[in-house]
Amino acid sequence: MAVGLDSGKKIGGVVLGLEGITLSFGGVQALQDVSFDVREHEVRAIIGPNGAGKSSMLNVMNGFYQPQQGVIRFRGREHCWMRPHAAAAMGIARTFQNIALFKGMTVLDNIMVGRNLKMRCNFLLQALRLGPAMREEIEHRRAAEEIIDFLEIQHIRRTPVGRLPYGLQKRVELARALAMEPAVLLLDEPMAGMNLEEKQDMCRFVLEVNDHYGTTVVLIEHDMGVVMDISDRVVVLDYGRKISDGTPDEVRSDQAVIDAYLGVAH
């Protein structure tokens, strides 16, 4: 994959830190004492075999799940848990493994939903399309159009999402997340179920988002080629525990990781 976009990138300090996160559902331990951090402007991948706790980790990060133990540090502030709407307001956006878009709405409307948090006018002003609401609408529409242009989805602007092929729906979901202008973008398997060409497009978009908007990206991905190509650092989970953490090269040569992926007698 020809990627040469990160030439001007500067990775900053820790923006999101997770310490001793433990999460269980009844008797099932989903995450056990997992700690790692995410630095500003980096692309951070979370990998691991099925059931390793990757999606749970993402859900803890944006407040879908509340961990029993552990601390989440976001931009210097400590939280025992996040609430989804609070996480969103603080600048954490995400996409889902199983696309969660409004299928009956157009691409544009779905993206405008992502701007919702940024809108200041009250419901009445918006419903009556009064001056300030119109000005705000125009401003947000422009932001939405810039994202449409950025992700090259002009041709489906007015198409209901339900009529789009899977690969494009994934792109629309990314667009909606971007519309929040997030500081941290959580992507849950953005390339799952895609063909090679779609994967390459998606990689390009993720890297461009990272480069152009300076967005910090945390992503879960199964395709090792993709992960090793686009990530700055990788954390590996297995059975709810962190087994490795480091640059793609370090992780690739880590015996614990090889064992987890190829399987050894437990």
Added chain:
Amino acid sequence: MSERSLDTFPRLLLQHAAVRPEHPAIREKDLGIWQSWTWSQVAVEVRALAGGLAELGFRRGDSLAIIGDNRPRLYWAMTAAQILGGIPVPMYQDAVAQELEYVLQDAGIRFAIAEDQEQVDKLIECRERSPGLEHIFYDDPRGLRHYSQAFLRSIDAVQELGRGRSAKQPDFIDSEIEQGKAGDVAIMLYTSGTTGKPKGVCITHSALINAARGGCGFDRLTADDEILSYLPMAWVGDNLFSYAQSLLAGFTVNCPESGETVMTDMREIGPTYYFAPPRVFENLLTQVMIRIEDAGAIKRGMFHYFMGVARRCGAEILAGKRVAAGERLLYALGNVLVYGPLRNVLGMSRVRVAYTAGAAIGPDLFRFYRSIGINLKQLYGSTETCAYVCLQKDGQIKLDTVGIPAPGVEVRIADSGEVLVKSAAMFKEYYKRPDATAETIDAEGYFHTGDAGFFDQDGQLKIIDRAKDVGKMANGALYAPNYIENKLKFFPHIREAVAFGHGRGMVCAFVNIDIGAVGNWAERRNIPYSGYTDLAQKPEVYALVRECVEKANAELALDPALCDSQVHRFLILHKELDPDDDELTRTRKVRRGFIAEKYGVLVDALYSGKTSQFIETQVKFEDGRSGKVSADLRIEDAKTYPPATARKAA
């Protein structure tokens, strides 16, 4: 300004800026909104760009490469270069780096304008081997933030330089325009090169303006017309319709948002003047038919009923012929219920004049558009003749001719059957190729088109094939491969066809199925497939194609001159023919000789009576990498028909 002084494009621009300063000259859809520039604004932009080019050392006689989709700034760059006495050289935006490199070297190009990162990357690659390319300018900065090369500048930056220059030297641009002459070369277009290396066709201001003036008069085009520019800027037609005619008549050019949004943009703009090659009309029709088949029973029934009415009388009504009152009434009802909405969906509600050219159009296809009330016509021309030789006149439309010679054009048929043309809208020469120029323009000034054709009894020209492709079969019968291929391509399920038969005892053919149409057909019948190669080899698909081939044979059998050209055996290729693999020209004409050589084994298999043949082929992907496609191809026989004896006897 008098008519006489409007003899170059920069002068035409100044005139519009003076006469209709507030009239929209060009539009582009950006961030979902149509942005317009008036003629006076365009003049300002073009002046700034010309000034910037001059500041960077662009001199009279220099060439400016232009590569990208139809964008206002790229059109402005053409005029800017012309102001400075330079020659714009538009190039096909999907050309790979080597193709660009050839043109850059052949034309000795020092300056290039690219649309975006994709094109800039190609030009930078070229520059490594052709350091003659000194400056690269770009329109869209996306993705170029980290490019730090000194030779790379944005068009905005160039215009800034130009504004600085005109502050110091306010008369500079006007004096440059003053120096321009009608006989100067206005543009250089590289031919698609069906044979040999591409040649640069030099076209003067006067030739292109003559062609534009003739066309505008013929179809009464005015400043109030609208055109959507979506065809490659490197193609002569776009230069004539979107550039020359717009600058002559002052009408508005609309640039679509992207290649994929053309249909939507077309609906929004509602052009009054429209041009498309037959394949675009074909794709549109295929899409319509697919959607109709997916529609509910009532809609479908209504569509088919009224299309039947339109087939019977639509074309006649459009041509102003007498039609029975009952039929007229039904057609009027159909117009409200079906044709009107359909024209609206196609974005053709306001189309007053639509043209097609570049290849033969299927009679059914042609009739379909005319029957729903779209004034679709054919024209005939080439790069060398500024796409201006024959035009169909309103009310005198025939399916199989290209119309009468256009005003000011003299057409003669040589003894060999070749079409010869003489007019004031003729290219000056092939760049640095006096030998090639002498070969095609004879002592009397006639241009040898290389097409074989004849005039029918109404004085309309009929083109049958390329003169050099017309051959003889083993038994001496006339063999016109293009004619056979077109007959096959007129079927919506067949995308490309390549016929063989010169010097042989029978005609055989390669076929490319249309993945959209056949794919949909297969889905409807629950035939699973993984991709083109798989679908192409399904027995059901072979049966489908055989049916098409046999229908074509039945038609060929009716023509006494061509009844020996019936297709006896055929196969469906395992990959789509592609310009990237040199199998098609950039204008999508099949390169028959190259294909015959590349797929020699398959040709031999067709003629040796085999029922299948294994083949492995190298393919180039769009990103420049290559891979292999292999398959075991089935070869099938098609039924042929005895010559129509009744007609023969008559």
